[in-house]
Amino acid sequence: MNSIHFEILGIGLLGPGLTDWASAAPLLREPDQWRSVPTVVPPPQRLPATERRRAGPVVKASIVVADQAVAAAGLDAAELATVFASSSGEPTNCHALCEALAAPDRMVSPTRFTNSVHNAPGGYWHIAVQSRQPSTSLAAYDASFGAGLLEAAALCATRQAPVLLVVCDVPYPAPLHAKRPLSDVFGVALVLGPGSGVSLALWGETAATSCAHAGFEAVRSSIPAARALPLLQALANGVPAVVHIEGMPGMGLRVELK
Amino acid sequence: MNPITPITPLAITQHTLVSALGHGRDATFAALLAGRTGLAPRHFETAAIDSWLGVVEGGEDIAWRDDLAAYDGRNNRLAELALRCDGFAAAVQQAARRWGGHRIGVFLGTSTSSILQTEVAYRHRDPVTGALPDSLHYGETHDTASVARYVRAALGLQGPACVVSTACSSSAKVYASAQRLIALGLIDAAVVGGVDSLCMTTLYGFKALELTSADICRPWDAQRGGLSIGEAAAFALLERDAAEPMGWLLGAGESSDGHHMSSPHPEGAGAVLAMRAALAQAGLQPQQVDYLNLHGTGTPGNDAAEDRAVGAVFGTTLPCSSTKGYTGHTLGAAGGVEASIALLALQHGLAPAGLNLRMQDPALHSHILREPLRQPLKVVASNSFGFGGSNACLVFGAVQ
Numbered sequence: 001m002n003s004i005h006f007e008i009l010g011i012g013l014l015g016p017g018l019t020d021w022a023s024a025a026p027l028l029r030e031p032d033q034w035r036s037v038p039t040v041v042p043p044p045q046r047l048p049a050t051e052r053r054r055a056g057p058v059v060k061a062s063i064v065v066a067d068q069a070v071a072a073a074g075l076d077a078a079e080l081a082t083v084f085a086s087s088s089g090e091p092t093n094c095h096a097l098c099e100a101l102a103a104p105d106r107m108v109s110p111t112r113f114t115n116s117v118h119n120a121p122g123g124y125w126h127i128a129v130q131s132r133q134p135s136t137s138l139a140a141y142d143a144s145f146g147a148g149l150l151e152a153a154a155l156c157a158t159r160q161a162p163v164l165l166v167v168c169d170v171p172y173p174a175p176l177h178a179k180r181p182l183s184d185v186f187g188v189a190l191v192l193g194p195g196s197g198v199s200l201a202l203w204g205e206t207a208a209t210s211c212a213h214a215g216f217e218a219v220r221s222s223i224p225a226a227r228a229l230p231l232l233q234a235l236a237n238g239v240p241a242v243v244h245i246e247g248m249p250g251m252g253l254r255v256e257l258k
Numbered sequence: 259m260n261p262i263t264p265i266t267p268l269a270i271t272q273h274t275l276v277s278a279l280g281h282g283r284d285a286t287f288a289a290l291l292a293g294r295t296g297l298a299p300r301h302f303e304t305a306a307i308d309s310w311l312g313v314v315e316g317g318e319d320i321a322w323r324d325d326l327a328a329y330d331g332r333n334n335r336l337a338e339l340a341l342r343c344d345g346f347a348a349a350v351q352q353a354a355r356r357w358g359g360h361r362i363g364v365f366l367g368t369s370t371s372s373i374l375q376t377e378v379a380y381r382h383r384d385p386v387t388g389a390l391p392d393s394l395h396y397g398e399t400h401d402t403a404s405v406a407r408y409v410r411a412a413l414g415l416q417g418p419a420c421v422v423s424t425a426c427s428s429s430a431k432v433y434a435s436a437q438r439l440i441a442l443g444l445i446d447a448a449v450v451g452g453v454d455s456l457c458m459t460t461l462y463g464f465k466a467l468e469l470t471s472a473d474i475c476r477p478w479d480a481q482r483g484g485l486s487i488g489e490a491a492a493f494a495l496l497e498r499d500a501a502e503p504m505g506w507l508l509g510a511g512e513s514s515d516g517h518h519m520s521s522p523h524p525e526g527a528g529a530v531l532a533m534r535a536a537l538a539q540a541g542l543q544p545q546q547v548d549y550l551n552l553h554g555t556g557t558p559g560n561d562a563a564e565d566r567a568v569g570a571v572f573g574t575t576l577p578c579s580s581t582k583g584y585t586g587h588t589l590g591a592a593g594g595v596e597a598s599i600a601l602l603a604l605q606h607g608l609a610p611a612g613l614n615l616r617m618q619d620p621a622l623h624s625h626i627l628r629e630p631l632r633q634p635l636k637v638v639a640s641n642s643f644g645f646g647g648s649n650a651c652l653v654f655g656a657v658q
Contacts, residue, residue, distance in 0.1 A: 002443035078516075089402060089423075098373075101458040102380035113463030114520045114645060117369065118402055118423035123646025126516040132528050134512035134535075135648065136431055139402035140420035147420035154438040175388050176376070179396035202418060202444055204360055248410060248419045251360060 312488025367428025430593025488586020515647025526567025554580020
């Protein structure tokens with residue numbers, strides 16, 4: 001079994017009742033202290049005013065968690081290659097485009113069309129931090145966190161340099177919400193660096209690790225980006241652990257924290 | 259950042275494509291050799307936007323598997339058409355017997371997936387509740403990852419899979435993702451490529467941005483007025499080693515512009531980095547490249563930025579052309595389509611002419627081929643750039 005090794009240098013987090021890593025880590029350790037309140041996305045200070053006006057919620061939430069993780073890692077954001085992953089991209093924008101295209105005159109806003117690309121969070125981030133480093137944007141339905149982690153770990157191991165991973169999902173409004181019901185906004189960012197504290201391997205034989213706490217498990221199972229929660233709980237506990245992360249059917253990730 | 263070091267060349271053991279030029283490699287090569295476009299002034303579905311389109315015929319006619327019925331949508335039908343060309347699916351089955359299906363990844367690019375299915379569903383919402391019809395299978399059609407899940411299931415593979423969606427560089431970047439995982443020993447082979455299909459979002463969206471032309475697209479022409487949109491599916495099979503490869507992936511360079519969401523950096527600064535990174539991975543000097551397939555969309559700004567970037571890396575004597583005049587801009591499939599064209603160029607010793615070029619823009623200095631170049635080619639590079647400032651360059655080598 002080949003595995004990839006890396007360290008986690010910084011963490012950003014935004015979700016129901018979770019506002020950043022420093023305040024979330026104690027709640028992840030002691031879930032009974034956690035309260036399920038809707039996610040609040042603060043305005044991302046990193047974005048210039050014009051971009052902040054144009055950007056949708058998935059861009060804003062992605063940039064907020066990215067900034068948290070980069071600050072925690074103490075690295076220069078412009079130096080980091082990036083991996084962004086999301087199941088649904090920018091749902092409100094997609095709904096508005098579909099409505100406009102169903103109307104007789106089909107008047108599409110050019111800004112909405114530009115923002116419809118799945119790599120909008122990555123594009124806005126690299127503009128904001130003035131970075132020409134490589135960036136990719138992935139989607140893998142419910143396995144989007146796992147796909148992003150695999151890509152980021154491979155990039156980190158290949159380049160032997162830190163990589164920023166950002167995974168974020170935002171629910172669709174009606175009527176698409178009925179077709180793809182995500183429960184709330186969830187964003188997680190990890191700065192991966194060369195090292196040996198974490199090892200990751202493809203692993204098809206074990207089901208994904210769930211959260212023991214029913215409230216966290218409800219979040220984990222209802223938002224693709226929140227498939228990160230068992231790993232985040234293990235990181236908050238800070239003791240050796242093995243976590244299985246959801247991948248495509250029959251092929252997940254085995255992550256070992258040493 | 260650490261300097262980029264050369265990679266081990268990666269064998270490409272099969273490839274295929276469907277586009278407006280037809281189904282499979284032979285139809286594509288014949289059109290490239292003859293200088294025949296697949297573009298035509300026409301409507302698509304209910305869209306009448308007064309432009310030339312590159313439409314793939316035949317997707318509606320194929321029989322669909324009952325067990326994958328929910329995946330039935332325009333994008334996955336294009337994917338299925340391509341899987342059936344040039345023995346591609348059979349080659350993947352052979353690779354699966356060699357490596358094991360769980361050791362083969364699926365990494366595909368798309369920008370809009372089968373959003374057409376949702377666009378049509380929005381015209382048929384329940385008048386009282388606003389609900390979408392039951393016939394819409396969002397996850398299997400519209401969802402961005404749909405085509406990777408479909409292809410993985412259709413081929414019976416069990417390895418890792420995802421979609422790369424970085425607009426018009428998507429299906430070039432999948433080559434880099436697959437190369438890394440194979441080099442690290444996590445997988446032994448990968449199905450890569452891209453699929454994008456015509457939909458209202460891109461037809462009306464590019465029109466709203468005033469990037470589509472009413473004329474046929476004319477990359478590098480003094481009078482170029484914008485792009486012509488096309489659709490396509492392209493696949494390649496990458497394997498750790500092979501007795502008889504069809505070509506080699508020598509390098510895959512990636513970069514960002516960090517400049518603007520929908521306009522390239524005017525000097526092509528990010529594009530320069532991607533081309534240089536690809537050459538560094540290939541361990542090649544610029545003068546060792548024999549032909550460059552340009553991104554070349556035919557919009558005034560894109561071609562100008564790319565021309566400067568190409569000049570900075572290669573100078574002005576390298577034979578270049580954009581093949582968007584044949585296929586149209588196939589968006590998330592463009593990188594995969596042009597990778598396949600690069601492999602055809604290497605195999606047949608053909609650098610295709612740039613189509614629809616009447617008079618080269620005097621401000622642009624790249625050496626655009628006016629006639630097909632027939633000579634042995636050892637190294638071919640291909641550029642793909644996208645919204646969000648996403649840049650990729652692939653370098654391919656011939657089988658010696």
